[in-house]
Amino acid sequence: MVPLSWYLLLSAVLFAIGVGGVLLRRNLIVVFMAIELMLNAVNLSFVAFARQLGAEDGQVIVFFVLAVAAAEAGVGLAIFIQLFRARETLNADEVTTLRW
Amino acid sequence: MNAVLFLVLAALTIAAALAVVTNRNPVYSALALVSTLALMSCFFVALEAYLIWALQLVVYAGAIVVLFLFVIMLLNVQREERALPAPGAVVSVAAGAGLLALGVARAVTRTAFASMPAVGDGYGSPAHLARRLFTDYLVSFEITSVLLLVAIVGAVVLGKRRV
Amino acid sequence: MVIAVPWLRWIVLWPALGVLLHLLASRRWPRLAPLAGPGVIGLAFATACAAVVTLAGHGSEAALVDGVYRWIRVGALDVQVALRVDWLSAIMVLVVTGIGFLIHVYAVGYMHDDPDRTRFFVYLNLFVAAMLVLVLADNLLVLFVGWEGVGLCSYLLIGFWYREPANADAGKKAFLVNRIGDAGFLLGLFVLVQTIGTLDIASIERQTDVLAAATLGGWPVPVVVGLLLLLGATGKSAQIPLYVWLPDAMAGPTPVSALIHAATMVTAGVYMIARLHAVYALAPVALAVVAFVGAATALLAAVIALAQTDIKKVLAYSTVSQLGYMFLGLGVGATGAAVFHLVTHAFFKGLLFLGAGSVIHGMGGEQDMRKMGGLRAHMPITFATMLVATLAIAGVPPLSGFFSKDEILWGAFAGPHAQPVAGVVGYAAAALTAFYMGRLFILTFLGTCRADEHTRHHLHESPAVMTIPLLVLAVLAAGGGFLPVPALVERVVGEHHAPHAPLGMLALAVALALGGLAVAWRFYGGAPGWPERVTRAAGPLYTLVRDKFRVDELYGALVVRPLFALADLGARVIDPALIDAAADGAAHLVRRSGERLRRIESGNVQHYAALLLAGALGLLGFVLIR
Numbered sequence: 001m002v003p004l005s006w007y008l009l010l011s012a013v014l015f016a017i018g019v020g021g022v023l024l025r026r027n028l029i030v031v032f033m034a035i036e037l038m039l040n041a042v043n044l045s046f047v048a049f050a051r052q053l054g055a056e057d058g059q060v061i062v063f064f065v066l067a068v069a070a071a072e073a074g075v076g077l078a079i080f081i082q083l084f085r086a087r088e089t090l091n092a093d094e095v096t097t098l099r100w
Numbered sequence: 101m102n103a104v105l106f107l108v109l110a111a112l113t114i115a116a117a118l119a120v121v122t123n124r125n126p127v128y129s130a131l132a133l134v135s136t137l138a139l140m141s142c143f144f145v146a147l148e149a150y151l152i153w154a155l156q157l158v159v160y161a162g163a164i165v166v167l168f169l170f171v172i173m174l175l176n177v178q179r180e181e182r183a184l185p186a187p188g189a190v191v192s193v194a195a196g197a198g199l200l201a202l203g204v205a206r207a208v209t210r211t212a213f214a215s216m217p218a219v220g221d222g223y224g225s226p227a228h229l230a231r232r233l234f235t236d237y238l239v240s241f242e243i244t245s246v247l248l249l250v251a252i253v254g255a256v257v258l259g260k261r262r263v
Numbered sequence: 264m265v266i267a268v269p270w271l272r273w274i275v276l277w278p279a280l281g282v283l284l285h286l287l288a289s290r291r292w293p294r295l296a297p298l299a300g301p302g303v304i305g306l307a308f309a310t311a312c313a314a315v316v317t318l319a320g321h322g323s324e325a326a327l328v329d330g331v332y333r334w335i336r337v338g339a340l341d342v343q344v345a346l347r348v349d350w351l352s353a354i355m356v357l358v359v360t361g362i363g364f365l366i367h368v369y370a371v372g373y374m375h376d377d378p379d380r381t382r383f384f385v386y387l388n389l390f391v392a393a394m395l396v397l398v399l400a401d402n403l404l405v406l407f408v409g410w411e412g413v414g415l416c417s418y419l420l421i422g423f424w425y426r427e428p429a430n431a432d433a434g435k436k437a438f439l440v441n442r443i444g445d446a447g448f449l450l451g452l453f454v455l456v457q458t459i460g461t462l463d464i465a466s467i468e469r470q471t472d473v474l475a476a477a478t479l480g481g482w483p484v485p486v487v488v489g490l491l492l493l494l495g496a497t498g499k500s501a502q503i504p505l506y507v508w509l510p511d512a513m514a515g516p517t518p519v520s521a522l523i524h525a526a527t528m529v530t531a532g533v534y535m536i537a538r539l540h541a542v543y544a545l546a547p548v549a550l551a552v553v554a555f556v557g558a559a560t561a562l563l564a565a566v567i568a569l570a571q572t573d574i575k576k577v578l579a580y581s582t583v584s585q586l587g588y589m590f591l592g593l594g595v596g597a598t599g600a601a602v603f604h605l606v607t608h609a610f611f612k613g614l615l616f617l618g619a620g621s622v623i624h625g626m627g628g629e630q631d632m633r634k635m636g637g638l639r640a641h642m643p644i645t646f647a648t649m650l651v652a653t654l655a656i657a658g659v660p661p662l663s664g665f666f667s668k669d670e671i672l673w674g675a676f677a678g679p680h681a682q683p684v685a686g687v688v689g690y691a692a693a694a695l696t697a698f699y700m701g702r703l704f705i706l707t708f709l710g711t712c713r714a715d716e717h718t719r720h721h722l723h724e725s726p727a728v729m730t731i732p733l734l735v736l737a738v739l740a741a742g743g744g745f746l747p748v749p750a751l752v753e754r755v756v757g758e759h760h761a762p763h764a765p766l767g768m769l770a771l772a773v774a775l776a777l778g779g780l781a782v783a784w785r786f787y788g789g790a791p792g793w794p795e796r797v798t799r800a801a802g803p804l805y806t807l808v809r810d811k812f813r814v815d816e817l818y819g820a821l822v823v824r825p826l827f828a829l830a831d832l833g834a835r836v837i838d839p840a841l842i843d844a845a846a847d848g849a850a851h852l853v854r855r856s857g858e859r860l861r862r863i864e865s866g867n868v869q870h871y872a873a874l875l876l877a878g879a880l881g882l883l884g885f886v887l888i889r
Contacts, residue, residue, distance in 0.1 A: 001215060001216050002102075002103060002106045002146070003213065003215060003216075004213045004216065005208045005209060005211075005213060006106060006110075007143070007147070008204070008208045009204075009205055009208060010110050010113070010114075010143075011204075012200070012201045012204035012205055012208070013114060013201055014113065014114065014117050015200070015201070015204075016197040016198060016200055016201040017114070017117045017118060017120075017121055017197070018117070018121075019193075019196070019197040019200065019876060020121060020193055020194060020197045021120065021121035022869070022872050023189075023193045023196075023197075023869050023872055023873050023876065024121075024184050024185060024189065024190060024193050024869075025121065025183065025184070026180070026185065027126060027177065027180055029126050029129075029168065029171065029172055029177060030120075030121070030123075030126055030129050031869070032168070033120055033129055033130065033133050033168065034120065034121055036133065036160075036164065037117055037120060037121075037133070037136065040136070040137065040140055040160070043140075043152075043156075044140060044143060044144075047143075047144055047147050047149045047152060048147060050147075050149065051147040051148060051149070051216060051219070052213065052214075052216055052217075054217050054219050054223075056223065056224065056228055056229055056232050057232065057236075059149050059151070059152050059224060059229055060229065060232050060233060060236075060237050062149070062152050063151075063152070063155065063229070063233065064237075064240060064244055066152075066155055066156070066159050066160065067159075067244045067247070067248060068244070068247065069160070069164065070159055070163060070164055070248070070251075071247055071248050071250075071251030072251075073164045073167055073168070074167065074251050074252070074254075074255040075251050075254045075255050075258065077167060077168070077171045077255075078254065078255040078256075078257075078258035078259045079258055080171065080175075081171065081174070081175065081258070081259055082258055082259075084175050085261075090175065090177060092867060092868060092869055093867065095866075095868075096865060096866030096867045097866055098864075098866045099864050099865050099866030099867075100861040100862060100864045100865075193873070193876075196873070196876050196877065196880060197876070199880055200876070200879065200880055200883065203880065203883040203884065203887060204883075206887060207883075207886075207887060
């Protein structure tokens with residue numbers, strides 16, 4: 001059996017990669033994908049803990065995360081479509097008018 | 101799952117994740133994302149979360165990423181000149197994210213976890229999960245369904261040409 | 264023994280009621296002021312008489328007390344507002360209300376044509392109320408309330424005709440100089456509270472042993488308290504060094520000068536020291552200071568009066584000088600004599616001021632004696648009463664002034680804390696007093712009239728409402744010497760009545776009095792030209808005396824100008840550089856940091872996410888480290 005800590009470490013690494021993607025990529029679609037990556041890393045943590053504790057509550061939470069991620073993806077991509085229609089670009093550096 | 105299998109799968113997962121983040125073509129990134137999700141689902145199986153495994157493949161890999169691809173195609177998103185910005189930014193963000201991972205690692209290794217116990221039959225099965233959902237977490241369930249409705253309406257409205 | 268008498272408060276309430284009445288009702292009834300003003304004082308006088316009668320029924324050791332309410336209760340300090348009538352305060356109350364009544368009646372005539380008449384009576388009634396609080400107070404803090412109250416009214420009344428800047432300045436000067444004295448007074452109160460924890464006069468008298476034993480910075484507490492309170496007294500009673508306001512205070516209407524600056528307010532310092540005899544008895548050093556301050560002031564003021572030409576100024580300096588006598592009496596342990604002189608002085612000085620007012624009134628506002636003369640024919644009643652007053656103040660027997668002044672001078676040589684040197688100074692001042700008062704009288708009433716045609720035409724005796732108080736006061740000034748004041752006071756204060764002065768001393772006093780008057784007659788009544796010859800011979804000395812030894816200028820240079828310079832520094836340097844800079848600087852700082860900080864809102868979502876990461880790292884670190 002693989003100990004719990006290994007799962008958690010893997011989760012942390014994947015999360016960190018996702019953070020890097022969010023902060024560094026300029027293409028907004030890819031940023032969004034990196035966000036999904038982060039969510040997934042957390043899902044892994046939840047399921048691992050659920051297994052460790054022998055309870056299914058962690059899995060229930062993952063269920064909800066899945067649902068919310070789906071909703072979020074839908075709405076988010078719709079917003080991107082609107083943004084593209086307005087600005088002709090999906091580059092994060094070019095959509096900064098909400099500034100000081 | 102035995103350790104070797106875990107390490108191999110973990111390595112592959114990490115590679116796929118890096119591919120998502122560093123690819124210049126968004127379509128390739130999406131495909132890398134599918135791989136990552138599929139590999140993750142293997143871990144779910146190892147952790148006896150069968151329903152979640154199925155859902156992950158169906159919802160995440162099957163629906164969400166497909167959605168991504170639709171939008172990429174629709175908007176005809178081109179491959180970028182450079183995937184990542186200037187090295188300075190990369191290094192500092194990498195450092196930050198690395199610190200984050202290290203912090204979690206430290207917390208995790210400091211705690212002494214017992215080894216995983218055996219679980220009963222039906223653990224992680226749809227029946228069990230359904231029972232939990234419809235009894236203890238009923239309110240959240242209902243609210244989530246409303247959330248999905250709202251998301252649908254929102255997506256439709258936001259997707260129109262003339263709002 | 265102490266008897267509780269709940270209606271004592273009416274002595275104070277009647278004048279207070281008068282104030283309210285005038286403030287609220289006089290617009291409707293403009294004729295109210297002349298009636299209610301004296302009226303309430305008359306009622307107060309009646310109540311005071313009733314109190315005295317009650318007191319008399321209980322013997323000379325008794326005291327009537329009216330505990331009105333508990334004012335302060337903080338920690339160990341318990342201040343009751345209570346009124347006390349023993350023979351000392353009874354005498355004071357009778358003087359204040361009685362002479363106050365007469366002067367109010369007089370003022371009805373004097374202020375008849377003044378458009379601000381009502382305001383005058385408001386202030387005057389308020390003054391009497393405050394003075395009564397001062398005199399009847401059973402607690403030093405309540406006394407201080409009255410002390411400040413009379414100071415306020417003094418300011419209001421001196422500057423009554425405020426449209427003239429000089430009058431307002433005189434009022435301010437009085438108030439400010441008094442303030443210095445009040446600071447000393449307060450410090451004395453603080454030391455008392457710190458030592459025995461109470462300001463109740465009865466309690467103070469009971470704890471003299473505690474006081475006697477205590478020290479403050481190496482000095483015995485009674486001496487410290489005595490000197491600090493003396494500072495307050497010199498302010499209120501116009502002694503050296505804080506007498507400079509009294510001559511300027513003559514800018515106020517003459518009834519004010521009579522009531523406040525002759526008969527009552529200025530005696531507050533004397534009363535206060537007499538009241539606290541228990542404390543001063545423990546501090547012979549302080550008493551010596553009191554005596555010498557009094558003697559020096561008596562002499563200095565008498566000298567300055569010699570060269571003044573304004574009739575009211577002469578009387579002002581005379582008041583300062585006579586107050587010096589009272590202080591001398593207190594300082595040598597002749598408290599009874601001092602209070603006796605207070606009473607007789609109220610009679611004859613009040614009369615002198617009212618008479619001067621009558622003269623000024625008749626002369627259409629002229630106050631310079633060089634333009635007077637020969638008024639005997641035109642103002643006979645004023646002439647006669649002023650004559651009585653002049654003889655009284657000079658100390659001619661059997662008028663009142665002789666008895667009281669003599670008792671003090673005898674006390675200087677034979678009292679419990681005798682100071683013979685001060686006594687000699689006192690005799691010198693007495694001689695000068697006779698001289699300058701004689702000068703005043705002769706220049707004003709005798710000889711040929713030096714006024715111009717127009718004034719001479721309008722010369723007239725004052726109306727009855729003004730001359731009747733003059734007559735009453737003349738009777739008192741003449742016969743007041745037979746009142747048993749010293750005996751009563753000494754019972755309260757615990758002094759022994761010294762055996763009577765030897766005939767030699769009495770004869771000397773009479774000789775000086777008559778001699779002074781005679782010299783004045785020689786100078787001013789007989790061959791003219793003497794005064795000019797003397798002033799020419801004296802030369803610069805005369806100018807110095809006439810200019811009151813330039814004391815005001817000295818104070819101006821030593822105190823006033825440095826203070827103004829300091830204030831100027833504050834206004835021109837400290838305020839802009841420090842305070843404005845701090846306020847402006849704070850605003851500046853906020854603005855600058857705002858300008859810098861808002862760059863965080865770059866509009867770039869990833870920047871925001873990076874900040875989130877930083878925050879999360881911080882939190883994680885905190886959790887891990889803890």
